[in-house]
Amino acid sequence: MSKQKPITAVLLGAGLRGSFAYGPYAIQYPENLEFVAVAEPDPVRRAQFATAHDIPADRQFASWEELLAKPQLAQAAFNMTQDQMHYDSSLAALEAGYDMLLEKPMTNTLAETVELVQVAEKNGRFLQICHVLRYTPFFKTLYDILQSGRLGNIMTVEHRENVVYWHMAHSFVRGNWRNLASSSPMILAKCCHDLDILYWNMGQPVNKLHSFGSLRHYRRENAPAGATPRCTDGCPVDCAWDARKLYLNPIYNGWPITALGTDLSEAGRMKALQEGWYGRCVYQCDNDVVDRQTVNMEFADGTPVVMVMHGHSHEESRSMRYDGTRATLRGYFSHFRKAIEIHDHLTGRVEEIPIPEATSGHGGGDNGIVHSFVQALRGEETVSTTARESLESHLMAFAAEESRLNDVVVNMADFRARAEAGH
Numbered sequence: 001m002s003k004q005k006p007i008t009a010v011l012l013g014a015g016l017r018g019s020f021a022y023g024p025y026a027i028q029y030p031e032n033l034e035f036v037a038v039a040e041p042d043p044v045r046r047a048q049f050a051t052a053h054d055i056p057a058d059r060q061f062a063s064w065e066e067l068l069a070k071p072q073l074a075q076a077a078f079n080m081t082q083d084q085m086h087y088d089s090s091l092a093a094l095e096a097g098y099d100m101l102l103e104k105p106m107t108n109t110l111a112e113t114v115e116l117v118q119v120a121e122k123n124g125r126f127l128q129i130c131h132v133l134r135y136t137p138f139f140k141t142l143y144d145i146l147q148s149g150r151l152g153n154i155m156t157v158e159h160r161e162n163v164v165y166w167h168m169a170h171s172f173v174r175g176n177w178r179n180l181a182s183s184s185p186m187i188l189a190k191c192c193h194d195l196d197i198l199y200w201n202m203g204q205p206v207n208k209l210h211s212f213g214s215l216r217h218y219r220r221e222n223a224p225a226g227a228t229p230r231c232t233d234g235c236p237v238d239c240a241w242d243a244r245k246l247y248l249n250p251i252y253n254g255w256p257i258t259a260l261g262t263d264l265s266e267a268g269r270m271k272a273l274q275e276g277w278y279g280r281c282v283y284q285c286d287n288d289v290v291d292r293q294t295v296n297m298e299f300a301d302g303t304p305v306v307m308v309m310h311g312h313s314h315e316e317s318r319s320m321r322y323d324g325t326r327a328t329l330r331g332y333f334s335h336f337r338k339a340i341e342i343h344d345h346l347t348g349r350v351e352e353i354p355i356p357e358a359t360s361g362h363g364g365g366d367n368g369i370v371h372s373f374v375q376a377l378r379g380e381e382t383v384s385t386t387a388r389e390s391l392e393s394h395l396m397a398f399a400a401e402e403s404r405l406n407d408v409v410v411n412m413a414d415f416r417a418r419a420e421a422g423h
Contacts, residue, residue, distance in 0.1 A: 006034040007374050008074035010098070012064040012089055014040035014049040016258060017103055017130075018080035021361055025370040026053060032374045036074050039067040044262040064089045072097045076377060079103065082176065083183055087112040090127075094119055099126040101373045105192050106387070108184040110398040114419050117387045128373050128383055129390035131196045135368025137356040138338045139197060142320075142331055145353065146201050150342065151324025154202070157305040158321045161194050168291060168311025169241045169282045170256045173218045178287035186289040187211070187404075188397035191309050194318065195295075196393035198307065200384070201322075204300040205392060210409045211400035213293025217312070223283035230279045232270070241282040243273050295400045333363065395419060 037059035040046035077098035120127035273279030317334035358364030375381035
């Protein structure tokens, strides 16, 4: 029997996700995946990825436009560009004949997101979204428990996305996802994972939803007396968000410090803080996305579900509770601790469920999503995170934003119909 050749792919965007989350799979499993071209505007990051994957100079491009202008170079495209580039670059890649793995969120707007799914289906292209949580040992274990019926009929669900305070500041106050004009609503950018997990676990769509939220803390009027526009301006305030504390740790070079740029020397970091986004006072940025939001949902069978997202946690984590007629499940998912316990109503017994070890980033989801994508292209696996499946979480997020802004209960059947029709 002949040995299968690896799936060939091009990478659009050699930033943190492209280079460090998904790129390593090709190095670990060269028999499954081979990157043959890269497009990245930063010459250092472009060269680093090309070196790691033995990509020749004539397959290294400064932009996705330049790469996609060439005759098709591979079967697949990994689209890890910035969110605001997803729509144009994805349309171009799909129409050029590439199957595609696309980082979430699909796009920043409802109309563009729906159109991408429709174009992929019309052109017969396979489009998969990086909803990596479905591929983690933790959430697969949780899903299997729920599907087994062990909890009985699910009566209520509570799910919390607890964003640690410094991550909130890094990404949603100072960073790429801080402003609606250049990114997407925080409920989409951060929580389309969570909404997807709820949709997956419940096995049914949402009937209606209502959402509340606002930006309360990270505002100019809350700046302490004497706070300077930049932490590096000699700010005298002893502040938890002091960029000097967060980014000038001499013994740590991981994320989020890697977001500062490619020069991570002490001088390079300081220069980035003095001139770039990440040195700004968190109370004096151009951010306008919420820092807390709730989404209250009723699923098709009438089950009420509440999701809470906030940016004021002591630890980056997701916590959840599923109350059933037979048992209650409580779960906790963070970098430091992953736990699922079941409280049986009849016996009173509390069982701690073993969770397999993760073997890659994002709780094991990074390698999981890439492997799933490769297997699907080989016709060896049916994928649960097709673009059509992942669209539902995006619709839920956009509906939540419509509800929050207009203080209305959204009928999801009507919302889906409007979205598909382009209204």
